[in-house]
Amino acid sequence: MKRDVVHIDHDLCNGCGECVPGCHEGALQLIDGKAVLISDLLCDGLGACIGHCPVGAITIEKREAEPYDEIKVMQLMVSKGKNTVIAHLQHLKDHNEIDFLKQGVQYLRDHAAELPFSFDDVVRAVHKPKVSVLAGENHGGGCPGSRTISFAKPAQAPAEDNGHAPSQLRQWPVQLHLVNPGASYFKEADVVIAADCVAFAMGNFHERFLKGKALAIACPKLDSGQEVYIDKLTTLIDNARINTLTVVIMQVPCCGGLQRMAQMALARASRKIPLKVAIISVEGDVLSEEWV
Template sequence: MKRTIIKIDEELCNGCGNCVPNCHEGALQIIDGKARLISDLFCDGLGACIGHCPEGAITMEEREAEPYDEIKVMELMVPKGRNTILAHLEHLRDHNETELLKQAINYIKENKVDMSPKNDEHVHKHTNSHAQPQAFNNLNEARAAVTPPSSGCGGGCPGSKAIDFNIDLNKVNEAASQVKVMPETVASADAPSELRQWPVQLHLLNPQAGYFKNADVVLAADCVAFSMGNFHNQYLKGKTLAIACPK
């Protein structure tokens, strides 16, 4: 399949190894003095390692690659201990990869992985050196992160945070069918939004986000919603949206 995956420029790589501990999935190793991607299976394409390369040797590219396999990653990660597992769960949470997060948590439960805390451990997550890392304290907190918040602001720029609104459209339609609306009120009723995810701007979207999985995608000019009164109901309903200016 064609997907986003890391690319290492061997000319720029100096073999410092800074990227290795910041790839919690275990996709990177230093071999013959250079960072190597040991398997496409272990690279989730989210780029946690990029900011830790002092030489700028790691970039992202789109190419044919084996699909990322969360179960194989967990099999590789469990022997590394609780801290590595927690950092990986945070990584998935931070990128709104709820489906992969569910798979990881199910693996932990089904295989009875010991997640008890140890006093001499400190959880590290990929972040800048000035920020204080915040970790899950236990598996329940990780499980709670599977369901994204449905409202409120998480801080920072909302345009860069991936959110899946996760609306159960069947329940909405079922409830709507039980409501009797007088004909004269139909025209004046507020039309509900059919938007299912955030962000929507093309340059902010992560193609690996969970809301793209098996989804029908509407690509629209950013002025369309203002030009077409029935855009939500006619084109957007049940689909994932990407908008951009065609100029």
């Protein structure tokens, strides 16, 4: 399966930095005077950065999708220099991809004698909190609202005396265009794909459907680029090797598109997993819930 990834022509790039804020995933940074894709792990291929490039240095290339391999990424990053390596590791740290961060650091440690820079310098830079690794350039980039976060949840979270029901959300972001199917919290997880309106209509959505699961939300009527949704769902099934997929939709006709996208992804995937569909009334009642 192929996926879209940003490609930067460094010969054309003039280092203006206009593209950096346009990357909602925070995967672009200015390093050594050039825009660099510091991690294709979180590049969603939407190309929001393209329209901000005044010299046409950014394009979208389609290439075969492989399961994310931090060792291969680190080999590429080392060839781009110390600042790029630091930025990449810091990016993993900021997005709570701790397993990948450990793999990257271990690769550097194992190859410390061969590196064209100091391994210790890299580790010190990455472990400094809130310190720029770009020699004074303040182009961290990315929208804070789409920063990947994994929330630790207790095994049981009882409701407080005031009636407050604790959130069962375990990660961020949740919008399907923004989620990264290679994120660690999707690996072998039970996943819920919910229509945008469900959580507003259903008061106990968190306890009934979300508890213990990873989440993505989408609107099959209003969202554009829905072929990307099918590709991401297929990647979740094949590469993240999710255990189950639950589609939660409203009773309105347009919501059925989300179920169809899930079924198309299952048809394309090489693995077969259980699919559950739940339909919620506009009053918030569960009209049906069954494996299909």
